[in-house]
Amino acid sequence: MRILLAQNSLYYPAHGGGDKSNRLLMEALAARGHRCRVVARIGVFGEREEERYLADLAARDVAPQRAEHGVVAFERAGVDVHVVTNANLRVVYFASQVEAFQPDVILASTDDRDQLLLEVALRSRNARVVYLARATALLPFGPDSYFPSEEKTKRVREVDTVVGVSEYVASYIRQHAGIAAVHVPISLMEPGASAMLGRFENEWVTIVNPCAVKGISIFLALADAFPQTMFAAVPNWGTNAQDRAALDQRANVRVLDLVDDIDILLARTRVLLVPSLWAEARSRMVLEAMLRGVPVMASNVGGIPEAKMGVPYLLPVNPIARYAVDEQMAPVDEVPPQDLGPWREALARLMGDRAHYEQIARASRAAALEYAANLNVGSLEEILERVVSRPKVGWASGLPIKTSSANLSPDKRSLLALRLRKKAPASAWFPGANEAAGLRVFWFPHAGGGAAQPVRLPHYATCPVRLPGRESRLAEAPFERMEPLVEALASAIELYTAKPFAFFGHSMGAAVAFELARLLRRRQQPLPVMLIASGARAPQYRRNHVPPPAPGDEEFLAELRGLQGMPDEVLEDPAMMRALLPALRADAALYRNYVYREDTPLDCPIRAYGGAGDPNVAPEHLEAWARQTSDSFAVRIFPGGHFYLNAGREALLAALAQDLEQA
Numbered sequence: 001m002r003i004l005l006a007q008n009s010l011y012y013p014a015h016g017g018g019d020k021s022n023r024l025l026m027e028a029l030a031a032r033g034h035r036c037r038v039v040a041r042i043g044v045f046g047e048r049e050e051e052r053y054l055a056d057l058a059a060r061d062v063a064p065q066r067a068e069h070g071v072v073a074f075e076r077a078g079v080d081v082h083v084v085t086n087a088n089l090r091v092v093y094f095a096s097q098v099e100a101f102q103p104d105v106i107l108a109s110t111d112d113r114d115q116l117l118l119e120v121a122l123r124s125r126n127a128r129v130v131y132l133a134r135a136t137a138l139l140p141f142g143p144d145s146y147f148p149s150e151e152k153t154k155r156v157r158e159v160d161t162v163v164g165v166s167e168y169v170a171s172y173i174r175q176h177a178g179i180a181a182v183h184v185p186i187s188l189m190e191p192g193a194s195a196m197l198g199r200f201e202n203e204w205v206t207i208v209n210p211c212a213v214k215g216i217s218i219f220l221a222l223a224d225a226f227p228q229t230m231f232a233a234v235p236n237w238g239t240n241a242q243d244r245a246a247l248d249q250r251a252n253v254r255v256l257d258l259v260d261d262i263d264i265l266l267a268r269t270r271v272l273l274v275p276s277l278w279a280e281a282r283s284r285m286v287l288e289a290m291l292r293g294v295p296v297m298a299s300n301v302g303g304i305p306e307a308k309m310g311v312p313y314l315l316p317v318n319p320i321a322r323y324a325v326d327e328q329m330a331p332v333d334e335v336p337p338q339d340l341g342p343w344r345e346a347l348a349r350l351m352g353d354r355a356h357y358e359q360i361a362r363a364s365r366a367a368a369l370e371y372a373a374n375l376n377v378g379s380l381e382e383i384l385e386r387v388v389s390r391p392k393v394g395w396a397s398g399l400p401i402k403t404s405s406a407n408l409s410p411d412k413r414s415l416l417a418l419r420l421r422k423k424a425p426a427s428a429w430f431p432g433a434n435e436a437a438g439l440r441v442f443w444f445p446h447a448g449g450g451a452a453q454p455v456r457l458p459h460y461a462t463c464p465v466r467l468p469g470r471e472s473r474l475a476e477a478p479f480e481r482m483e484p485l486v487e488a489l490a491s492a493i494e495l496y497t498a499k500p501f502a503f504f505g506h507s508m509g510a511a512v513a514f515e516l517a518r519l520l521r522r523r524q525q526p527l528p529v530m531l532i533a534s535g536a537r538a539p540q541y542r543r544n545h546v547p548p549p550a551p552g553d554e555e556f557l558a559e560l561r562g563l564q565g566m567p568d569e570v571l572e573d574p575a576m577m578r579a580l581l582p583a584l585r586a587d588a589a590l591y592r593n594y595v596y597r598e599d600t601p602l603d604c605p606i607r608a609y610g611g612a613g614d615p616n617v618a619p620e621h622l623e624a625w626a627r628q629t630s631d632s633f634a635v636r637i638f639p640g641g642h643f644y645l646n647a648g649r650e651a652l653l654a655a656l657a658q659d660l661e662q663a
Contacts, residue, residue: 001384002035004103004127006094006117011040011081013060013260015236017284018111018134020260021165021187023079028188028377030078037080037101039094039117042072046646050085088646095120103127104388108159110138114431115152118159128160128387132186133169135281136302137213142176144279144302151431153177160387163380166282168303184379187284189291189372195263198293198361200354202270204232204254205347208285210247211238212335213320215275215299221340222273222347223250229351232256234265266292270357271350274298275343277320277335283307290364291372295357297346309367312360313346428473429492433463439529439660440501442493444509446535446643447587460660463496465489465509469583478586482594486515490523502663503528504656506645508591510536514628517602527604529663531629532656534609535642537617538624542596550589559588605632607659609652611644612637634659 005011005026007019014020022038030036042053054067057074066073070086071093082097084090094117098106106121109132121129136144140152156162162181164170173181205226210216210233223231231253235244247253259265266272272289274280279302286307289296298304299317308314318336350357433440443464467485469478479485489512497520505513510533517531551559606629608622619637626633636655638648645652 001104001388002101003029003037003105003107003384004098004101005036005038005040005107006112006121007038007040007109008112008117009041010043011038011083012062012076013056015258015260017187018109018165021134021284022107022109022132024188024190025186025377025380026079027077029381032377032381034381035080036078037082037097037103039082039084039097041090042083042085045085045087047085053083053085086646088643091116091120098124098127105130105384107132109133110135113138113147115155118155122155122158126392128384128390128392129158130384130387131156131159131162133162133164133173133181133281136169136172136279139173139177142172144172158393160390160393161383163383164281166303166306168279168306169281172279182383184383185375186377186380187282187287188375188377189287194291194369194372195267196293196365197263197266197269198289198295198364200270200357202268203230204269205229205271205273205351206232206234206265206269207273207275208234208265209236209238210234211240211243213276213278214238215273215277215317216243216246217277217335218275218317218338218340218343219273220246220250220253221338222343223253225340225344226347226351227252230254232265232269234258262288263292266294269294271347272296274304275315275317276301276304277317277338278302279319280304280307287368287371290368293361293365295350295360295364297343297350309371311363311367313350315342315346429466429489430463430496431466433461433496439663440496440499441656441660442496442501442503442513442528444503444505444513446507446509447591448584459657465512467583467587469586478583478590480586480589480593482511482515482590485512485590486519489516490519490525493520494525497526500529500663501526502530502532502660504532504534505536506534507536507642508587510534511539511542511591511594514539517604518599521602527602530605530607530660531602532607532609532659533622533625535611535614535617535644537621538608538628539596540624540627541621542594543598545595547593547595550592556585556588601628601630603630605629605663607633608635609644609655610635610637611640611642611648613639613641614644616642632662 005022007022009016009019011019011023014023026036026038042049050072053072054064057064062074062076064072064074070084070089072083072085074081084093098120104127106124106127106129108118108121108129111134112118121127133139136142137146139145140147140149140156156177157179162173162179163186164173164181164183165186167183170181170183173179205222207214207219210219219231219233229252233247233253234256236258247255256265266289269289272285272294274283274286274296276299282303283298286296286298286304290311296308297313297315298308300314301317301319305314316339318338320335350360430442438459438461440461440463443462445465445467466473467478468476503513503517505511513531514533517527520527606625608625610617610619610622619635622635638644638651640648
């Protein structure tokens with residue numbers, strides 16, 4: 001089989017339990033003779049981070065086969081690994097690999113919280129989609145979910161098979177979504193024997209990923225209760241600035257760096273703490289420690305009892321019932337008071353009674369060795385083979401696969417596109433808007449752009465606008481004229497105009513946002529509290545515009561190369577260009593044929609943003625936007641070219657926060 005993994009996190013080196021499990025799963029499938037490819041992402045996007053990542057790979061003797069701006073590709077253990085380092089390429093590069101690799105199976109998982117990769121996977125005409133559920137908190141339904149969404153739940157129902165990492169996860173999905181999920185052990189261990197590392201003389205009581213949901217409050221309370229004991233903390237994705245400050249304040253707490261070789265950490269760990277206050281799916285870390293004879297004190301929630309396999313100590317906690325999101329995008333809120341008594345008593349016994357400690361260490365290792373001896377990829381392989389042998393469930397739109405527009409005549413393709421446009425709900429145009437709280441900032445993309453958010457605005461809800469012809473709407477023909485596009489947008493956005501909202505449009509998106517605001521006014525609907533036009537000339541430059549002839553292929557590609565920020569590797573990758581060109585050409589036609597018509601200025605503030613090095617949009621082009629508002633106006637110039645949004649993100653965030661505060 002040809003198996004493609006869609007991973008919205010770093011694949012190698014992996015530090016998180018789910019990431020490591022995915023890597024070992026793909027390597028095991030490759031060892032069984034399957035062709036395996038991964039499209040993953042770097043932890044933090046950007047050129048500087050890409051350089052650091054390349055240095056990290058070099059230190060591990062990994063020689064990339066491709067290391068151009070935006071993508072790093074290499075082979076490891078028989079798996080073809082592609083790591084995207086440019087945020088703007090994340091979705092389109094995955095789509096290009098679906099086309100180029102032609103997988104039989106696409107593995108998606110809960111780490112793709114926004115489901116952008118899942119949407120692309122579901123649009124594949126041939127690949128079966130298997131959804132790996134590794135965390136109930138990241139599922140869009142049920143009491144554990146901290147981002148519930150009916151729209152995303154519907155999407156999970158459209159996959160071919162759902163696999164839960166534990167029986168807790170599988171039964172949760174069956175109970176709260178009615179989806180026939182199955183439990184398959186997919187958290188494989190590293191090949192080879194594991195050393196016995198648990199020793200009474202080891203110095204640390206250790207926690208990994210200390211944060212609110214992982215029980216940092218219990219960890220800190222135990223550190224205070226045992227001032228003569230050394231504690232160790234390994235910050236990871238959930239650890240925020242407040243957590244780090246609390247750790248640094250304690251003299252008996254040592255903060256350690258992440259390591260992908262877990263033996264380095266466990267060789268000095270006497271007791272591992274896993275005091276999670278949310279429903280863990282299973283916890284790979286529990287099994288890793290027990291396999292090496294390190295006693296584990298863990299909370300009795302979610303799938304952790306399965307991981308502990310009857311070995312003491314499984315201890316009570318008061319789980320977090322309600323969630324918010326901190327700056328690390330970790331769910332935190334209303335951490336309830338905890339009864340430290342059972343935790344204090346358990347730690348005191350393990351730290352003070354050598355015979356008891358060694359008994360628990362032996363029992364832990366024996367249970368984990370027995371479990372690991374039966375772990376293999378065979379069960380999942382059987383499921384994949386069965387899925388491939390059955391008909392594909394269908395597109396996310398509910399249409400059967402045979403209606404693929406690629407197989408239809410031009411007339412039928414136009415009829416299908418019209419039908420899909422009429423069927424498309426408001427949530428198709430504005431994914432995530434239903435769950436948005438606070439001031440919504442609708443983000444209108446540049447030509448060929450999708451719904452990937454260039455920035456995440458603190459204290460505001462960024463609502464990307466997804467136009468037909470891209471991502472989950474690939475079956476719909478993109479609009480080539482401004483008027484019908486704006487008409488469709490105006491009808492779809494009615495659901496979201498009762499509360500204050502703002503528009504941000506970049507390049508072509510600025511013209512779309514402007515014309516949409518004018519149509520809303522004509523319909524006597526609410527206007528945005530602010531219109532931010534980015535990287536675009538004022539619309540009156542299109543007064544009496546006579547559209548030029550459509551450019552040929554070479555001329556069109558030359559125009560794309562002239563845009564600063566369009567990576568060469570995209571332009572030179574045939575599969576990526578095939579994925580991008582339909583939307584790019586349609587958007588270019590839409591803007592090429594756009595003619596400005598005179599009307600009174602808008603009654604909302606306008607801000608014009610631009611890049612200092614943009615060859616096509618000069619400061620006077622931005623300043624001319626002042627004529628389109630009877631309210632306040634200002635121009636902001638940022639370092640960079642046409643796509644300054646990528647290079648000057650911090651300055652852009654500060655400007656947006658300041659301007660929206662005045663709206």
